[in-house]
Amino acid sequence: MTPLLELRGLGVRYKGAVAPALEGVDLDLAAGERLAIIGESGSGKSTLARAVAELLPQTVIQQGTVAWPGLDQKARNGRDIGFVFQDPASSLDPVMPVGDQVAEVAHANLDMDWRAARRLAVELLDRVRLPEPALLAQAYPHQLSGGQKQRVAIAAAIVARPRLLIADEATSALDTIVQAEIMALISALVAEDGMALLFVSHDIALAANLADRVAVFRHGRLVEQAATAELVSQPRTDYSRALLAAHLGLHA
Amino acid sequence: MSTLLQVEGLSKRYRRGNQEVAALDGVSLSIAPGETLALVGPSGSGKSTVARILLRLVEPDAGRISFNGEALLGLRGAALRAIRANLQMVFQDPMAAFNPRATVAGLIDDPLRIHGIVGRAERPRAIATLLERVGLATELAGRRVHEISGGQRQRVAIARALATRPALIVLDEAVSALDVLVRADILSLLAELQRDEGVAYLFISHDLGAVRAIAHRIAIMDGGRIVEQGEAATVIAAPASATGRALVAATPELPVFKETVS
């Protein structure tokens, strides 16, 4: 089957950096597949996510290819790719009500008039479990809690029903209850729309519960990729074993 | 037992357009020197509002706070600055809290300079030591905050909070973006500082695994109130409140795969 996304020999070096942030990455993602990216801080996870969405600074030196065999044309941000950034507050416009920020994505990508887009935005804010969504839609980002901002960013990323959702630590500031609800919502979108998922997370348990496949990064290299069950029960590298062992569960 | 921080009857309402949000409704808590109190609760329950009030970034509508025996809410000017060296915070959103043009070294230098912690000549050494303590390579010192990864940024925020050797550090989701290995290192660094220097922590987190590893006591918030308080291990093992039970039940565990894949 043709993959949706195909990375070949992907390498990224930031301007002035001594070591590359990514090196020789080969990775495929099928339509409707859920792939988790895990690995230590600084291993290149966010760099990979940004390279896929062509959101790296102009000054980087990039090698290899990012191809979209599953699309007729180049992937467009917003419509084909929804992106939830690691730092949600920085992706929100501080002077625009949050409902309008979600509506804008729908208006621009779904050929919807503003009224319909605003209505859809409120529906999405409700689906990410924000309280009183119609009122909250009128709030500005600084009037929301950290987890509420993160949910607005998720709503904006999924409102246009993209082919690929890139979620970079998208639930890291959410309490476990809302986190579980968001995971269920994302899973439903994958099942209903065949949306593919690139799920960057430091939480191995969360990643393992959601993903079909897990890719482990270290020092800019892909050190292991396997079906989730295989990676969790039979990790092949010492590094994956160490990551699994360091998981702080509640029943340890 | 002596108390370092005593908070009584804290209330706060925010205006949002023509809506009133009751963010805090009579919150009381206390922290002893060298103790870790975890503050957990659903998103929007008021945790960061408590933190912002402690740091005097937001004024409460009602309530009293005593820190080190002083009435915190009455302090102004120099007296407030003096307290700030002793009461540091790691913000939930480090990117928004930092000047985007500042370098990593500059961010850590700020508290050292402002509070006169070490002389000018020793500051580069002090910065290098702090970076090393949080596991960051010194080559990051010259980078700007948008030129480092999310987890690296969280650790810069922690290094900055440690710089003044405060008596209390408020950590608002300070380890939430850290992978398990780095998080384990940071948690043991925090525990070590507590043992050696007697620093206390208000540890705000949704991560009950981390809470269980570091906190002595837990306070669970919901809807601006504290709904349950108790010893950390006890509360996590058998939460008495509905909120506590729901938070524990929703914590992801590693899935168990029955048959091994060959």
Ligand SMILES: Nc1ncnc2c1ncn2[C@@H]1O[C@H](COP(=O)(O)OP(=O)(O)OP(=O)(O)O)[C@@H](O)[C@H]1O
């Ligand atoms: N400046 C503000 N103006 C209006 N409402 C606000 C403001 N800041 C916070 N709120 C509201 O107050 C409530 C408590 O917010 P707070 O940031 O304390 O929550 P939190 O427990 O830290 O949540 P999270 O886990 O999502 O970070 C939320 O409903 C939030 O929307």
Ligand SMILES: Nc1ncnc2c1ncn2[C@@H]1O[C@H](COP(=O)(O)OP(=O)(O)OP(=O)(O)O)[C@@H](O)[C@H]1O
């Ligand atoms: N704009 C930049 N300029 C220079 N170096 C950068 C830049 N952005 C990131 N880096 C460096 O590239 C490496 C990879 O960063 P990246 O953000 O991809 O890591 P990550 O795996 O997402 O880490 P985390 O889990 O901490 O978010 C890090 O060492 C980081 O310091």
Ligand SMILES: [Mg+2]
């Ligand atoms: Mg990252």
Ligand SMILES: [Mg+2]
């Ligand atoms: Mg908060």
